[in-house]
Amino acid sequence: MSKTVQLADAAADFVAEVEHASAANLAACLQCAKCTSGCPVAARGDVKPHVLVRLVQLGQRDAVLGCRTIWECTSCQTCATRCPQGVSIAAMNDALRQMSRAAGKVVAGTRVPLFNDIFLRTVRRLGRMYEVGLMTSFKLRTRDFFSDTDKVPTMLKKGKLSILPPRVAGKGERKQLFDRARRAGGAK
Amino acid sequence: MSYVFYPGCSLEGTARDFHLSTMAVAKALGLELPELPGWICCGSTAAHQSDPLLALALPAKNLAAANGETVAVCCAACYSRLKAANHEIARDAKVRRQVSDIIGADYDGRTPVRHLLEILARDIGPEKIAEHVKRPLAGLRAVCYYGCLLSRPPEVTNFDDAENPTLMDTLVAACGAEAVDWPHKTECCGASYSITDVGIVQSLTHEILAMAKAAGADCIVTACPLCQLNLDMRQKEIEAKFGESYGLPVFYFTQVLGLALGLEPKALGLSSLVVDPMALVSRI
Numbered sequence: 048m049s050k051t052v053q054l055a056d057a058a059a060d061f062v063a064e065v066e067h068a069s070a071a072n073l074a075a076c077l078q079c080a081k082c083t084s085g086c087p088v089a090a091r092g093d094v095k096p097h098v099l100v101r102l103v104q105l106g107q108r109d110a111v112l113g114c115r116t117i118w119e120c121t122s123c124q125t126c127a128t129r130c131p132q133g134v135s136i137a138a139m140n141d142a143l144r145q146m147s148r149a150a151g152k153v154v155a156g157t158r159v160p161l162f163n164d165i166f167l168r169t170v171r172r173l174g175r176m177y178e179v180g181l182m183t184s185f186k187l188r189t190r191d192f193f194s195d196t197d198k199v200p201t202m203l204k205k206g207k208l209s210i211l212p213p214r215v216a217g218k219g220e221r222k223q224l225f226d227r228a229r230r231a232g233g234a235k
Numbered sequence: 236m237s238y239v240f241y242p243g244c245s246l247e248g249t250a251r252d253f254h255l256s257t258m259a260v261a262k263a264l265g266l267e268l269p270e271l272p273g274w275i276c277c278g279s280t281a282a283h284q285s286d287p288l289l290a291l292a293l294p295a296k297n298l299a300a301a302n303g304e305t306v307a308v309c310c311a312a313c314y315s316r317l318k319a320a321n322h323e324i325a326r327d328a329k330v331r332r333q334v335s336d337i338i339g340a341d342y343d344g345r346t347p348v349r350h351l352l353e354i355l356a357r358d359i360g361p362e363k364i365a366e367h368v369k370r371p372l373a374g375l376r377a378v379c380y381y382g383c384l385l386s387r388p389p390e391v392t393n394f395d396d397a398e399n400p401t402l403m404d405t406l407v408a409a410c411g412a413e414a415v416d417w418p419h420k421t422e423c424c425g426a427s428y429s430i431t432d433v434g435i436v437q438s439l440t441h442e443i444l445a446m447a448k449a450a451g452a453d454c455i456v457t458a459c460p461l462c463q464l465n466l467d468m469r470q471k472e473i474e475a476k477f478g479e480s481y482g483l484p485v486f487y488f489t490q491v492l493g494l495a496l497g498l499e500p501k502a503l504g505l506s507s508l509v510v511d512p513m514a515l516v517s518r519i
C-alpha cells in the first residue's frame with residue numbers, strides 16, 4: 048500500500064526555492080545513490096549527497112543549510128554526469144551554499160566562504176588573480192600563519208609567484224559589472 | 236590556424252611554465268595564438284559558489300570581446316567556466332538578457348571555445364603532430380590525467396568521453412611515448428580546496444599518485460594548473476603523510492609535446508616543476 052506524505056507549506060516552499068535557484072531537477076531523484084558511490088568526498092562528509100537531496104525534498108531547511116557537506120563538495124560534477132535521472136547535485140550545492148550564507152547558517156569551521164570573498168574582491172579590484180595578495184589577506188583573516196609557509200620559497204624559486212599585482216585597465220567598468228550582477232541577483 | 240588565446244590567471248602565476256610551453260609548442264607547429272586584449276578572470280570556483288550571475292558575466296565579458304572568433308584555452312578550470320557560461324546563455328533568453336545587461340553588450344553564448352587539447356588532437360590531429368616529432372619519447376610511460384573539468388558534465392563541455400577521455404592519450408602516443416591505461420583519468424584532486432581545506436586535497440591527490448604508480452607510470456601528464464600544482468608541489472608532503480615514495484614528475488601536456496618536438500627544457504619551463512624531471516628527460 049502506498050502512502051502519501053504531505054509536506055507542510057514551509058517545507059514545500061524550501062523545495063521550490065532550491066529548485067528555482069539551481070534547476071537541479073531534484074524531484075526526479077529516485078534515491079539510487081549512484082551519486083554518492085562516485086563522490087570523492089562522500090566518505091568524509093556529514094551528509095551523503097543522495098541523502099542531502101532527500102533532505103531537500105523533505106524540506107529540512109536547517110539540516111540542509113547547516114551541513115558541512117556543501118562546503119566539502121569539490122564541484123567535480125561526477126554526480127551530475129552519472130545520475131540516471133538528470134539530477135545535478137553540483138548545481139544544487141551551489142544554490143545551497145548561497146542560501147546557507149544568506150540565512151546565516153554556515154557550519155562552523157569552514158574557510159571556503161571567506162576564501163571566495165577575498166578571491167572575488169581581488170578580481171573586482173584588479174581584474175585578475177593576485178596570489179600574493181590573496182594569500183596575505185587570507186592568512187591575516189584566518190590567523191593561520193604557519194600552514195604551507197614552506198611553499199612560499201619553493202614557489203618563488205620555481206617562478207610560480209608574481210610579487211607585483213597584475214595591471215588590467217577598465218577598473219570602473221569592472222566595478223559596474225560586479226555591482227550590476229549583485230543587484231540583478233538580489234545577493235548581499 | 237589561428238585562435239584568440241585566453242590565458243587565464245593561473246598561466247600568469249603558478250602555471251607560467253604551462254604558458255611558456257604552450258607558446259613554444261604553438262610556434263613550432265605554426266599555430267597562431269594572439270592573446271585576447273584586456274582579458275579578465277573567469278571567476279573560477281569562487282564565483283559559481285557565490286553568485287550565479289557573476290559566474291556567467293565574467294566569462295561572457297571575455298567571450299564577447301573575442302568578436303565571434305574561436306577562443307583557445309589551456310586551463311581546464313577556465314575552460315569549464317567559459318563553456319558553462321555559453322551553455323546557460325545560449326539556451327535561455329532570459330539569462331542572455333540578464334547577462335547582457337550586466338556586461339553592457341549583447342552576448343549570445345555562441346563564441347566557440349576550444350581547449351588546446353582539442354585543437355592539437357582534433358583540429359590539427361595526431362598524424363600531423365607525429366610528422367613534426369623530432370625526438371620520439373620512446374620508453375616514456377605516461378599516465379594522462381584529465382581531472383574533473385574538461386569532460387564533465389559532458390552536455391556542457393562536449394569534450395570527449397566523460398568517463399574515459401582519450402584526446403591526451405592520442406597526443407602522448409603521437410610523441411612516441413606510451414600512454415598507459417589507468418582508471419583515475421578523471422578522478423578529482425580536490426582542486427581549489429588546496430588553500431581552504433588541504434586535508435581533502437591531500438587524500439584525493441594521494442589516491443591519484445598511488446594509482447599512477449600502481450599502473451607502472453614514470454610520470455603524470457596534466458591539462459589543468461590546479462591538478463598540476465596539487466600533484467607536483469604537494470607530492471612531498473603527501474609522501475610524508477602517507478609513508479609512501481612516488482617521485483613522479485608531473486608535466487603539462489605541452490611540455491611533453493615540446494620535448495618530442497625537439498624543444499629545449501628551458502624553453503618549456505621544466506625548471507618550474509617541483510619534482511625534478513631531468514633524470515627522466517635525459518633517459519629518453
Ligand code: SF4
Nearest residue numbers: 076077079080082130
Ligand atoms: S544518482 Fe541521481 S537519482 Fe540516484 S540518488 Fe543520486 S541524485 Fe538521486
Ligand code: SF4
Nearest residue numbers: 086120121123124126
Ligand atoms: S560535485 Fe560535489 S557532490 Fe557531486 S560528486 Fe562532486 S564532490 Fe560529490
